[in-house]
Amino acid sequence: MTAIQASAMDRALTQAHKSELHIVGHGFSTVTDDRVIAVSSARDAVRAHVVTIQRNRLHCDYEASQYGRYCSHRALVHEVLSQEAEAARPAHETAPLLPVRGNAAISMWK
Ligand SMILES: [Zn+2]
Numbered sequence: 001m002t003a004i005q006a007s008a009m010d011r012a013l014t015q016a017h018k019s020e021l022h023i024v025g026h027g028f029s030t031v032t033d034d035r036v037i038a039v040s041s042a043r044d045a046v047r048a049h050v051v052t053i054q055r056n057r058l059h060c061d062y063e064a065s066q067y068g069r070y071c072s073h074r075a076l077v078h079e080v081l082s083q084e085a086e087a088a089r090p091a092h093e094t095a096p097l098l099p100v101r102g103n104a105a106i107s108m109w110k
Contacts, residue, residue: 009074009078012074012075013075013078013079015075016076019042022039022040023037024039025037029052039051042072058077060073
């Protein structure tokens with residue numbers, strides 16, 4: 001992800017939180033078997049937008065994303081997927097590093 005893309009995603013995520021968007025459903029497409037997540041609509045309380053996860057790409061049915069803009073629905077799903085990935089990391093990768101005694105010239109253990 002480039003710095004420009006990260007900036008666009010940050011703005012979209014800020015907008016998602018400001019609009020109080022949230023996940024309203026999830027599952028898998030019966031046609032393609034891709035994972036799909038439904039995100040509430042900021043404009044219509046009874047409507048949701050479907051974000052489809054195809055490999056490492058997120059596709060939203062909302063018209064803004066059809067023109068290459070990074071919509072807030074995709075940003076919210078990206079955040080959820082990042083949290084899932086973090087939770088799935090093995091404990092040894094997330095545990096704090098313990099000091100290790102070594103042969104370094106300067107060490108708190110010598
Ligand atoms: Zn969208």
